[in-house]
Amino acid sequence: MKVIDFNCDVGEGVENEHLLMSYISSCNIACGGHFGDEKSIDETIQLAIENKVKIGAHPSFPDKKNFGRKIMNISDEDLKKSIVFQLDLFQKCLEKKNEKLHHIKAHGALYHLIAKDKKAATVFVNTIKKYVEKAYLYVPYNSEIEKVAIENNINIKYEAFADRNYKNDLSLVSRTESNAVISNPTKVYEHVLNMIQNDRVKTVSNSLIKIKADTFCIHGDNQNALEILQEVTALLKTQNIQIA
Template sequence: MVKKTIDINCDVGEGVGNEQELFPMISSCNIACGGHAGSRESIRHCLELAKQFNVKVGAHPSYPDKENFGRISIDISQNDLIKTIESQMQQFEAVREQMDIKLHHIKPHGALYNDIAKNETLATTFLKGIEAYKRGTVLYVPYASVIHKLAIKNGFTVLVEAFADRNYNNDLSLVSRKENKALITKGDEVLTHLLRMHNEMMVKTITGDKIEIEANTFCIHGDTPSALQILMYITKHLPQHNLQLKS
C-alpha cells in the first residue's frame, strides 16, 4: 500500500538552538527573520539545515517585538506594519538568495498570525507587506479565517495550517497561552490530535466538542520544551497510520 504524505512544519531560528535535532523530522520550516527573534546568522544556520535535510523553506515575519517574542498584539500603524514586514522579508531574502535556496512559503508569527485571522484591516495590510512574493510563494493561513479568505480573493496561493501541539476553542481560535491547557506536550496526545484533524477533518476543542477543520500542513512549535520528544514520537508512529513526511 502506498503511504499518504503529511506536511509537518516547525517554527525555528527563535533562539532555542534545537534545530539540528528537529530538522530530520519535519518537512517544512518557518524561519524567524528578525521581528520577534532571529538574525542573519540564525537565518543562515536554518537555511543550511533545510538544504541538508531537504526541508521546504519559509519566512516567519512578525510584529517587531522581541521583548514579548511577538506574542502580544501591539498598536502599530498600517504603514509601519508594512515597513517592518518588508524589512524582515528583505533581511531573510538577502541571506536566502546568497545560498540559492527556494522560498516555498511565508507564515506570520504569533500575535500577528492570530490578529490577521480575524481583523480584515490588519489582514489587508499584511498582504500588502508581502505583495512582492505573491507569485511562486505559498502563504500558510488558519482555516476559514479572515486572512484565508482575503488571500485567496487577492490571488495568493494558500496552504491551510493547523496546530498539532495547541488546543483550540470552539471558534477555532487557539486557547490562550495564559491558560493551563493551551499546549499539548505529550507525543501520544499530539498524534491523536493531529490524526483527528488529518483523517476526520475535525478538531476536538478544549470543551470536548468536535468542530470541522481542514489543514494541508501541521505545526509543531520549535520552542515547545517537549518539541523534540513530540516529533520523535510522531516520526516513529506515523507509518503505523499509513503516513509519511511529505518530501
C-alpha cells in the first residue's frame, strides 16, 4: 500500500474544520496574517489533536483585507516582523497544548512569490529557519524556495495542489481565471492519481509536466472541499493508496 499525505488550509473562518479533519493527515492553520487570532488557532489545534492530524503553521502577508492573496508592497524588515509575530503566536498556542510544530507552509501570494523570487525566498527562509529546526517546510517542486531551503539544510516536503489547475511552468492558474479551481471530485481524483502514479501533472494546455509531491493540498475554502475529500480518499483506497 502506498501512503500519501493530504493537507488542508484551515482556521480561515470557513468553520468547516470539524468536517474536514477526519479525511486529512496534516493541516495548515492560519496564524494571524491573512486570518486568525489566538482563539481560532487554539480551537483549530484542538480539532487537529482530536483527529490525530499533523499541525502546521500557515503564515502570510499581513493582509486580512485581501485574504493574503495579493502581493503587498512591504519592506523585507516589516515582512520579517510580521512572520515572526505570526509564528511566535502559533508556538505559544502549541505550547499551551504541549504540541510540536510539524511544518510551515506559506499562504497565498507569499507562497507564490517565494516560489519564483529567490530574494523573497531567502528572506522567508532566514526568517523561519529557527522555527523549523525539528519541522518541515512545505514547498512546490522545482521552485526557488525549494532551492534556498535545501541550501540552508531545512527539511522539506514537496507539495502539489489537488484542487488547482497548473500551467506548464508549474505555476498555478490565477484565481482570476474561471478554470483556476477544480471543484469536481472525480476531476480532482484523476488529477491527483496522475501525479501519484506518474510523477506528472496534466496542465491546462494538456501537457504532462514532471512534478514531485509528498503532500497534496485541498483548500478548506473550496466550496466542495468536504465532498472532494470524501470521494477522493475513497477512490484512492481502491488503488491501494492510503492517506496518513
